[in-house]
Amino acid sequence: MSTLVIVGTQWGDEGKGKITDLLSENYDIIARYQGGNNAGHTVVLNKNVFIFQLLPSGILHKDKVCLIGNGVVLDPEVLFQEIENLQKHNIDIKERLFIDYKTHIILPYHKITDEALEEDKDSRKIGTTKSGIGPAYADKLSRIGIRVCDLIHTENLSQKLDMVLNQKSDYLTKNLGIELSKNLVRDIKEKYLQYGKMLEPLAIDGSLFLEEQIKKNKNIIFEGAQGTMLDVDHGTYPYVTSSNPVAGNACTGCGISPLYIDKVIGITKAYATRVGEGPFPTELLDSLGQKMREQGYEYEYDAATGRPRRCGWFDAPVVKYANRINGIKEMVLTKIDVFSSFKKIKICREYRIKDQSHYYFPGDSELIPFAEPVYEEVEGWEEDISNIRSYQELPDKAKEYILKIEQFTESKISIVSVGPERTQTIFR
């Protein structure tokens, strides 16, 4: 039996989807433990592009079982759309996709609130995906969330929804000037009753299921969404998502003991990107940032929302910080192929903050505006490396870049990804 947590070490979009799909080969079960359809995990298989927002990225392997854990917030509309898309590719999820009874549901008023707060001139703009993630997690913590089990046991559903809808209606009218129409309220009740019926065959006790599988020596991947710097506790608060992408949450988000986690692997992009607002010390606002965004096979536009990603140099204090919090000793380096034809590449080795060296991203957020990246420069390479399949064949300058990242982050890179396809991968 072996278990693995896959976690992003930056601001999301590191390539977790590609690597989860790749490593799924050697695992039996792939479980998502947090986030919702704010995620966009891309898997490219024989030029077919799949973007998974809720389905675990192992789902393309027809013999693997996938679980959406209790820690996820689930928008049924998005889920069933994703399942339908897969069916168009003749990929069936029957008997191999399960959802925990305790998983919280995203309802239309969560999306309405998220959108309204983002547009409200008196509220702080986070640049969220407007998919209702924050409001759904807020309701979970306020103990007024609706869960998969509530949608299945319909006898009390109408009463539960009435209670919440009254509260939401009051809040939205008073604070954001939005009326929930009678028609909308009626539609929500009808639609979610229907979703309950559709979810029932998929719903299980995820924790019990995993315990049974572990006893049968099955191998499990816990797939994180977002990244450590978007973690609500450890990220660049308040410019974060509303859940904990960090590896420790794999246990809470799937209902298993920490004693069952064998290994954590960090997915790290060869440069840094972020979508939405918030601090980004190594951001490039010039033509080099533009070049990073437009280079390579896949443009740096967000898989979930299509927004352009902000780009910048590799930030070792960020990754070192993420590696500490997640217990990462081993990383997968993705998208290094994007640097082909860059004459010089910079790596941020440390920050200078008020005349002191900082090798980790600062825990005191008030220091972040003072962080001045200290860069080391390496030579770029001319060759296209996307068809290289062995480490030895990489240009020396690319190897030098990889070694520098290992040195500055004090961890090993065991896999190098040189393109979006499953096959564009170098195992070291």
Ligand code: GDP
């Ligand atoms: P995730 O959210 O961490 O799963 O990452 P996304 O799927 O949002 O973003 C990663 C993007 O880069 C996707 O378009 C992938 O297809 C693509 N990608 C993944 N690995 C590589 C790589 O090594 N090289 C290149 N050029 N693209 C990659």
Ligand code: IMO
């Ligand atoms: P994956 O799993 C990149 C960002 C949003 C915004 C902030 C809060 O594909 O790596 P939210 O809608 O979660 O309340 O938005 O978090 N964000 C992501 N950025 N990749 C993601 O997921 C993200 N999920 C959320 O852009 O800045």
Ligand code: MG
């Ligand atoms: Mg993504």
